[in-house]
Amino acid sequence: xxxxxxxxxxxxxxxxxxxxxxxxxxxxxxxxxxxxxxxxxxxxxxxxxxxxxxxxxxxxxxxxxxxxxxxxxxxxxxxxxxxxxxxxxxxxxxxxxxxxxxxxxxxxxxxxxxxxxxxxxxxxxxxxxxxxxxxxxxxxxxxxxxxxxxxxxxxxxxxxxxxxxxxxxxxxxxxxxxxxxxxxxxxxxxxxxxxxxxxxxxxxxxxxxxxxxxxxxxxxxxxxxxxxxxxxxxxxxxxxxxxxxxxxxxxxxxxxxxxxxxxxxxxxxxxxxxxxxxxxxxxxxxxxxxxxxxxxxxxxxxxxxxxxxxxxxxxxxx
Numbered sequence: 001x002x003x004x005x006x007x008x009x010x011x012x013x014x015x016x017x018x019x020x021x022x023x024x025x026x027x028x029x030x031x032x033x034x035x036x037x038x039x040x041x042x043x044x045x046x047x048x049x050x051x052x053x054x055x056x057x058x059x060x061x062x063x064x065x066x067x068x069x070x071x072x073x074x075x076x077x078x079x080x081x082x083x084x085x086x087x088x089x090x091x092x093x094x095x096x097x098x099x100x101x102x103x104x105x106x107x108x109x110x111x112x113x114x115x116x117x118x119x120x121x122x123x124x125x126x127x128x129x130x131x132x133x134x135x136x137x138x139x140x141x142x143x144x145x146x147x148x149x150x151x152x153x154x155x156x157x158x159x160x161x162x163x164x165x166x167x168x169x170x171x172x173x174x175x176x177x178x179x180x181x182x183x184x185x186x187x188x189x190x191x192x193x194x195x196x197x198x199x200x201x202x203x204x205x206x207x208x209x210x211x212x213x214x215x216x217x218x219x220x221x222x223x224x225x226x227x228x229x230x231x232x233x234x235x236x237x238x239x240x241x242x243x244x245x246x247x248x249x250x251x252x253x254x255x256x257x258x259x260x261x262x263x264x265x266x267x268x269x270x271x272x273x274x275x276x277x278x279x280x281x282x283x284x285x286x287x288x289x290x291x292x293x294x295x296x297x298x299x300x301x302x303x304x305x306x307x308x309x310x311x312x313x314x315x316x317x318x
Contacts, residue, residue, distance in 0.1 A: 003052070003060055006082065007089045014085070015040045015052065015060065017068055019077035021085075022050060037063060048072035083118045087111070091127055095134040100153050103128040144203060147171055147231065168244040172237055174229040175244050181212075181225040182245075182254045188212035191264045192222055193272065194288075195233070204229045208241060208272075238275035246279065258282065267291040 006014045008023070015022040015038070022040035030037050035053045038060065042048040051066035062068060091110050094101065101109075107127040111119040136143060144150045148171060157166040159178060168175040177185075185191070190213045195206040210226040228241045249256050262283040266272055268291055277285060300309050309316045 003062070005060060006085060008085070014043070015050070016082055017050065019079045019082055020048070020073055021078060021081060022048075025049075035063075042073060044073070044075055046072075046074045080118055080121060083114065084121045087114060087118070087122055088127075088130060091130055092134050095131040099135065100155055102156075103131040106131055143201075146203060147174065150174075167248045170240070170244075172231050173241060173244075175241060175248075176227040176229075177225060177245070177248070179252050179254075182249050182252060182256065184214055184223070185210070185212045185225050186249070186254050186256045186259075188214065189261050189263065190222075191262065191283075192288075193264060193266045193276070195230075195269075195272075200229065204231050205233060206230055208238075233269070233271055235271040235275050238272050239279065242275060242279040256280075268295055 002016070002018055004016050006016050006021075008014050013024060015024070021043045023043050025039045025041045027036065027038045029035075038052045038054065040050050040052065049072075050068055051063040052060040053063045054060055087110050091106055094106050094109070095103075098106070104124065104127075107122070107124050110127065111122055114122075147169070150169075152166065157164065159165050163178045163180070165176050165178060166174060167177055192211040193208070195208045197206055200207050208228040208230055209224050211222045212225045213220050213222055226245060230237055230241065246257055257280055260282050262280065263286055264276055264280060264283050265286045265288055266276065267288050273285060276283070297306075297309075300306055305315075
């Protein structure tokens with residue numbers, strides 16, 4: 001019988017018996033013999049329990065009158081789950097010791113030497129959250145409360161190729177792009193601009209992204225070229241983004257404002273539309289069909305026609 005103690009991702013301990021994992025329910029010092037007794041329950045909450053005593057070598061062995069039976073469990077042993085826990089413990093150590101490493105870099109390093117099956121149980125999102133939790137308590141990596149408190153190492157302001165990526169910063173926004181990206185932007189005949197909230201730290205309200213069209217042979221693809229972390233959605237703030245972007249392009253002798261062939265597609269946000277129209281007067285502005293459909297359906301709901309829209313095929317020919 002193999003019995004060992006493994007660390008939990010929350011800083012506690014777990015008991016592994018033949019690849020069945022238990023979490024500590026309680027521990028106490030037994031008066032009759034002075035031994036440190038641990039009570040364990042299955043992490044899968046199947047009802048299986050076991051009791052161990054801690055030896056002088058800080059190891060664990062089954063307590064007297066406590067027995068282990070695999071039949072106590074209503075599930076199979078979890079060797080993969082145990083390996084996943086070990087990987088996450090390594091990730092925790094890595095997150096604290098290598099502050100400059102990005103979560104995705106830590107993720108890649110953590111799964112390099114493990115099997116495909118084990119790697120499939122360690123998701124990128126869970127690693128990102130785990131790294132964030134660990135670094136929250138590190139003195140030099142506390143969650144900033146304002147943009148002024150953000151202190152980025154030089155390597156975190158660059159691309160993997162070593163190019164400058166954080167091009168502008170003020171009290172309202174962080175603007176990310178590269179010289180090469182701006183060249184692509186100037187050559188694009190169509191931009192797609194929209195904001196997202198899911199990839200946004202707490203001190204920002206949105207991340208605004210500009211995609212540009214790039215020719216690949218006979219095909220044309222859209223790729224994200226400019227990223228702006230913004231703490232608001234006002235017209236003035238959008239104007240700051242576009243002015244700072246244009247300022248950077250002028251510094252690099254790149255022209256993004258003087259083309260008559262450019263089309264910019266956005267949603268129906270008036271602040272962004274007004275600012276784009278002012279800063280790119282030669283461009284043609286269009287709105288996204290997807291957002292148009294959403295806007296139409298919201299209007300249908302507002303005037304009480306959603307039931308008719310759903311049930312009447314003549315009213316809803318789509």
